[in-house]
């Protein structure tokens with residue numbers, strides 16, 4: 517992986533349905549540095565998922581630029597975008613997109629196999645990630661045999677298994693109970709910090725503000741507020757005698 521900064525400048529994405537134009541993303545400028553976790557809040561329809569799709573190169577903006585390190589995501593050919601998504605991006609969407617009928621370990625190994633990692637090594641890495649998200653006991657279950665929260669964790673393991681330098685997650689705790697949700701948030705924050713990945717997380721989970729380095733709030737396709745987490749290192753405590 518290559519540590520790099522995500523940078524959107526005046527990104528615009530409008531959808532047209534009939535005569536109506538929906539200004540889903542309407543001039544967003546933002547960054548996420550390597551090792552930084554940025555949370556995206558905002559009401560339903562404020563453009564959060566569209567912003568993730570733009571950053572992933574899965575949608576092209578109507579205007580503005582999107583860069584990831586030296587890559588100009590805006591100007592990529594389809595083949596370059598596919599390479600970017602395979603090598604750099606880990607994406608956990610709301611619908612998980614797991615392969616039906618395929619065991620969790622193979623589902624989590626999919627990107628590694630696509631990247632020509634030998635099968636045994638791919639399975640080993642996938643197993644490690646499944647264990648880290650608490651699914652060590654479900655390696656051979658297919659998506660149909662897993663709960664919604666378990667499927668979500670397989671999708672997270674798959675996104676992390678090939679060491680992405682940009683991790684994009686849409687409601688990563690949406691299907692998880694409160695304890696597991698807190699664990700997954702802590703894991704994502706730790707990964708960002710440990711592996712130097714830039715993490716962009718769409719969430720409604722108020723606990724995300726505790727782990728994120730920055731919180732951006734969107735409304736009607738625009739960033740309306742930005743808060744930076746207070747540093748936890750306060751003034752030095754007085755020495756005890």
Ligand SMILES: Nc1ncnc2c1ncn2[C@@H]1O[C@H](COP(=O)(O)OP(=O)(O)OP(=O)(O)O)[C@@H](O)[C@H]1O
Pocket residue numbers: 531532533538539540558559560561562563564565566567
């Ligand atoms: N493919 C599409 N065609 C037309 N309009 C779309 C399309 N995708 C999204 N929209 C519209 O664009 C706006 C932003 O949608 P988006 O999914 O980015 O919002 P969101 O903040 O992620 O919402 P939620 O929290 O409900 O997932 C919404 O008004 C939505 O209806």
